[in-house]
Amino acid sequence: MTSLAGLLLIAALSIAFRKFAMTAGEDTAAGRFFRWFTLSGQQNMFIYAFITIATIVFSVGVMRTLLPEMTTLTYFADFSNDYGEALPEANPYLHVTDPDAVRQIYEGSDAALTSSPGTGLRGFLYGPIWRTTLVPWRPWLIPMLTWSVFILIMFGTMQCIAALAEREWTLSERLPYPLVEIPLGITEQRSFFAGISFLRDPVMWVGFIIGASYGIHEMIATTTLAFPQLGREYPLGKLLTEHPWSAIGGGINIFLMPEAYGLAYFAPQDVLLTTALSWLGILAFRVATAAAGYDVKATVYRDATAGSFIGLVLASLYVARRPLLEALRRAFGARKRDHDELPGRYVWFMRGALIGMVLMCLFWLWTGLPGHYVAFALFMFMV
Numbered sequence: 001m002t003s004l005a006g007l008l009l010i011a012a013l014s015i016a017f018r019k020f021a022m023t024a025g026e027d028t029a030a031g032r033f034f035r036w037f038t039l040s041g042q043q044n045m046f047i048y049a050f051i052t053i054a055t056i057v058f059s060v061g062v063m064r065t066l067l068p069e070m071t072t073l074t075y076f077a078d079f080s081n082d083y084g085e086a087l088p089e090a091n092p093y094l095h096v097t098d099p100d101a102v103r104q105i106y107e108g109s110d111a112a113l114t115s116s117p118g119t120g121l122r123g124f125l126y127g128p129i130w131r132t133t134l135v136p137w138r139p140w141l142i143p144m145l146t147w148s149v150f151i152l153i154m155f156g157t158m159q160c161i162a163a164l165a166e167r168e169w170t171l172s173e174r175l176p177y178p179l180v181e182i183p184l185g186i187t188e189q190r191s192f193f194a195g196i197s198f199l200r201d202p203v204m205w206v207g208f209i210i211g212a213s214y215g216i217h218e219m220i221a222t223t224t225l226a227f228p229q230l231g232r233e234y235p236l237g238k239l240l241t242e243h244p245w246s247a248i249g250g251g252i253n254i255f256l257m258p259e260a261y262g263l264a265y266f267a268p269q270d271v272l273l274t275t276a277l278s279w280l281g282i283l284a285f286r287v288a289t290a291a292a293g294y295d296v297k298a299t300v301y302r303d304a305t306a307g308s309f310i311g312l313v314l315a316s317l318y319v320a321r322r323p324l325l326e327a328l329r330r331a332f333g334a335r336k337r338d339h340d341e342l343p344g345r346y347v348w349f350m351r352g353a354l355i356g357m358v359l360m361c362l363f364w365l366w367t368g369l370p371g372h373y374v375a376f377a378l379f380m381f382m383v
């Protein structure tokens with residue numbers, strides 16, 4: 001959603017600058033100045049992809065998990081755990097070894113900011129950078145560079161794998177990509193309704209205002225204690241206290257996620273219906289097993305979910321086996337067959353995916369993981 005909001009802002013500014021250029025005259029100095037700030041649809045999509053990847057890197061799955069892991073062994077080592085014994089065995093390039101630098105990330109710096117970033121626009125722009133002068137960057141430099149290289153390799157490998165699947169999914173299976181309609185509507189000014197461009201559609205702006213208002217409200221509530229917070233989830237399963245209905249637990253919730261509802265509008269109806277009915281079937285299975293006196297562990301449902309992902313990967317590989325095998329054959333230097341219609345770029349995508357996976361395995365081995373753990377990590381990466 002951050003990337004979509006950024007794309008919408010950039011597209012709106014680009015259109016505004018284009019209007020200014022047309023008003024001032026294309027051949028005038030002012031017109032050429034405003035024209036320089038206008039972006040094409042391809043440039044907007046490049047910015048959208050860049051923002052999307054950047055927000056993923058700094059989200060829960062990467063940096064918000066990685067930074068604490070780089071300091072856990074050092075900060076939480078005490079007599080109640082074995083962190084102190086494990087610390088010398090950990091690769092020093094993967095975590096922060098300076099105890100004082102680790103302490104500061106949890107407890108704050110002992111030093112104080114004595115200077116000032118300035119006032120006005122300079123203080124606003126330079127303030128965030130000025131506050132980082134207290135950070136002891138030297139102990140963090142090597143671990144951050146090491147993990148940055150791994151993340152770059154991982155994302156590059158994922159891009160190559162996605163590019164390999166694009167031909168089979170798009171051209172052969174004719175799979176739609178409904179979530180792409182929003183950025184394409186912004187960049188290409190496509191119309192979801194006849195005669196109304198995307199940025200002039202009042203329904204779009206109503207949905208945008210609802211979602212943006214909720215997001216702004218939650219940000220204010222997070223930073224201002226006196227401001228009420230709406231929350232993200234209302235569990236209805238707590239109302240079911242009688243056996244066997246209590247087995248549902250947290251399976252029935254109301255989520256306040258306007259962005260999810262908006263994106264689900266573009267999803268295929270058969271996918272949404274299948275997902276909803278499958279979840280209701282799981283809840284009915286919980287109630288039925290509880291009524292029959294069986295105690296089904298919660299991990300069973302997680303295992304079933306993991307199995308569905310594994311089945312999806314295996315099915316995708318089987319469906320695309322011919323172009324993948326041909327790309328794999330040509331990636332190792334085999335000649336192109338007469339009836340082969342596979343473009344040459346897919347051969348390079350296969351080479352990039354293979355090189356990336358090899359580098360990832362070497363990285364895991366370098367960190368000290370056993371070989372069977374590396375094989376499992378590569379398998380989970382594919383899933």
